Amino acid sequence: MISSTLPLSFCRSFPNLDYLDMSQNHIQGRLLGIPSTLSVLDLSHNKFIGQLPELSNSSLLNVLDISYNSFEGVLHHFICSYDGKELEVLILADNHLSGAIPNQCWEKYQNLAFLSFDNNNLSGGIPRTLGYLSSLQSLNMCNNKLSGRLPIFLKKLKYLEILQLAGNKFVGRIPTWLGKMFHM
Template identity: 30%
Template sequence: MKHAELGRLKQLQKIDVHDNSIQVGSHLCWGKIPSLRFLDLSTNKLEGDIPKCLCENLHVKELFLSDNFLIGNIDACLRNMTSLEYVDLSDNSFNGSLPSLSISNLTNIQSVILSGNEFKGRISLSHFANLSRLSYLDISWNSLEVETESITWVPSFNLSVLNLAACNLKTIPSFISSQRHLESLDLSCNSLIGKIPSWMLDNVSKKLQLRRNGFIGPFPKSFQNSSQLTELDISDNLLSGSFPEDIGLNFPELQSLNASWNNFSGKLPPSFVRMRQLLFLELSGNQFHGEIPYGMTSNMSSLQYLGLSRNNLTGDALPKNSSLPKLRWLYLHGNHFTGNC
């Protein structure tokens, strides 16, 4: 890419060169292009700091630099790009403290994706409180410690996606309970304990990920008659007790359920048969006993993955006349099945 040629295109609004092998950042210094609004350099081989010349394009609204080999601090670059609405810097090696103070000045920002870097230190999410247009925030998989504030603060935003996986959380940030439009919430791989709050199943409409924490107590229930969740992952916790008998009625839209590696017990509820959308069901590593309900293997016509290994199940490995036409993966090892397959 020769910067001299691009610099002559004064009406250029969009540059998309993602998924190439662009290496040298200095070659991207094509000068200011006042009309530029969209810049995608993701999935290349960019190394080193972000070229400062990129940040001179002050009218860019969408900036994508994910999946490169970029390092350093991004504070200086973002500070003046006040037109930004979407920024994705994920899967690089950016380090230093998270530039929350610079981001807090980006009053037009809607989406911030900084996951999979090497940011360090403590951060308070209250820094983002006045970003009224913010709807997507992902700071997961860094070396951050997200503070859970003792003083209540009221966000001006309504998030649709919040990803805080591996953020050293010890308690659930209180502001999340006020977010009524969440489609996806990821709090995986933290140090959260206690019972799973019922409000989560009311507030999150599609995807809830809570794996690898220290949650205890029974299977979470929603205050509403049914949940609209399509994906629920509560694996690798300390949850116990039996599954609710009416689980199929409470979660009619579920496509993926992972409750593996907990301490669930009792029999598998026959109401699984009502979960007609279910594609993925993983219940391995629990203490379920009894036989596999006939309905689970005869009427779940969408099921592609079934994991029941490492339980205390008995009887036939599969009930007679089972019919799982779309099943591709079946894991039943580590049980007490008898008879013929």
């Protein structure tokens, strides 16, 4: 079990590194960046702290799982500074993220199939621009402080198979279209 920090020089030592799984360790400290050569990065179940790392627009990242850490702050810079065109899986669950889910930038994430923000401190409504995620199959936003009504734009998500919204502060009735959406 690794229990030190992850120095920047580690990834630079492997310039062709494509897949990195260092999950379920005790790696601590800040994650300052993610090598652009990686297509899969799993750093879940560690002890990272601080803001979410910056992602390079030249990144080839398909899968990013940095859940079960102690990242904090808002999502806007992380989501909007990255072009997202390659990303298919984004798991930011079980951190200390707060603030609103950005309403901008989701149109860049056309290949995103799995999105998980559960068990954070996110607030506000579900942004209508999540309707741009035309490939989305699973959306988990459980156990946050999200509020408002369930937005009708969820109907646009034709491939959505899993929708998890428990443990929030939504109001109103469950829309009838929601049941029809998942009817086989």
